[in-house]
Amino acid sequence: MAKIIDGKLISSQIKDELKKEVSALKADGKNVTLAVIQVGNDPASTVYVGNKKKACAYIGIESQAYELPDTTSEEELLQLINRLNQDPHVNGILVQLPLPGQIHEANVIQAISPDKDVDGFHPVSVGRLCIGEKGFVSCTPAGIIQLLKRSEIEIAGKECVVIGRSNIVGKPMSMLLLRENGTVTITHSKTKDLKAVAKRADILIVAIGKPKMIDHEYVKDGAVVIDVGIHRNDDGKLCGDVDYEDVFPLCSAITPVPGGVGPMTIAMLMNNCVEAVR
Ligand code: NAD
Numbered sequence: 001m002a003k004i005i006d007g008k009l010i011s012s013q014i015k016d017e018l019k020k021e022v023s024a025l026k027a028d029g030k031n032v033t034l035a036v037i038q039v040g041n042d043p044a045s046t047v048y049v050g051n052k053k054k055a056c057a058y059i060g061i062e063s064q065a066y067e068l069p070d071t072t073s074e075e076e077l078l079q080l081i082n083r084l085n086q087d088p089h090v091n092g093i094l095v096q097l098p099l100p101g102q103i104h105e106a107n108v109i110q111a112i113s114p115d116k117d118v119d120g121f122h123p124v125s126v127g128r129l130c131i132g133e134k135g136f137v138s139c140t141p142a143g144i145i146q147l148l149k150r151s152e153i154e155i156a157g158k159e160c161v162v163i164g165r166s167n168i169v170g171k172p173m174s175m176l177l178l179r180e181n182g183t184v185t186i187t188h189s190k191t192k193d194l195k196a197v198a199k200r201a202d203i204l205i206v207a208i209g210k211p212k213m214i215d216h217e218y219v220k221d222g223a224v225v226i227d228v229g230i231h232r233n234d235d236g237k238l239c240g241d242v243d244y245e246d247v248f249p250l251c252s253a254i255t256p257v258p259g260g261v262g263p264m265t266i267a268m269l270m271n272n273c274v275e276a277v278r
Helices: 007-027 043-059 074-086 105-111 123-131 139-150 170-179 194-198 244-250 262-277
Strands: 033-039 062-068 092-095 159-163 183-187 203-206 224-227
Touching: 007 043, 007 139, 007 262, 033 043, 033 074, 043 062, 043 262, 062 074, 074 092, 074 105, 092 262, 123 170, 139 170, 139 224, 139 262, 159 170, 159 194, 170 183, 170 203, 183 194
Parallel strands: 033 062, 033 092, 159 183, 159 203, 203 224
Antiparallel strands: none
């Protein structure tokens, strides 16, 4: 019988731990402040930004909201980031992606000071992760490591297969599993015989962006399956990249969608904000 890894519960434990830490920092005269920049009014981005502000309020992190029109030029956005980089009261800077077409995401990511890069997307943060130095780590993969650790799932020495090689999930995930001494295989859309490779995994991390693609043919008996995907199907229900019902009987542990990886991303963003002050 598979253990269901409860991301909602684990993320709320992390937020409660952070709340205590933030109040101790405050007692010490140190405030934690996150600047959140949204350009345009993409409805999904508005929901994400709203959830981040709510989490900040719960933990006691001060959030500064910058809502810019979708006609904002790259130059204007870079000037704002530069100002926030220099502001000693701002500990973390987050620019909600995606950005309107006239703005190059890479330029924006690189403009944020690596010391305030709470999303962990800056090339310096990525480099630090690769060479095992302390630095900000992309929130979703960092959350997955917490899910595994807090569920007492050993990573060291395990066959870990990551499906997907995006900069925000697949690649940093692989680096983190390696840092935890897993034996890591990264797979992607050009991987030959993905089923056979995935079936080697003791820990299978799925971040593809294809609803319910991973069924029992990809999963070894007793594997731990972590589903990063999130999709809304035709009848409005959420599902992941994994066919949950189909693989459930095979797994030793699995994350549900919703309530698995999703809630961990914001919890780890909050952790990165506190880390900026620690
Ligand atoms: P992405 O589109 O940037 O990357 C997808 C990756 O999957 C690519 O590297 C590609 O090579 C690989 N891929 C695509 N088709 C494949 C196939 N048929 N076989 C093998 N590999 C294949 O996506 P992403 O940003 O990494 O996100 C992946 C999923 O995770 C999406 O559903 C996204 O919505 C979700 N997501 C969730 C959270 C969260 O907080 N829960 C955070 C980020 C992303």
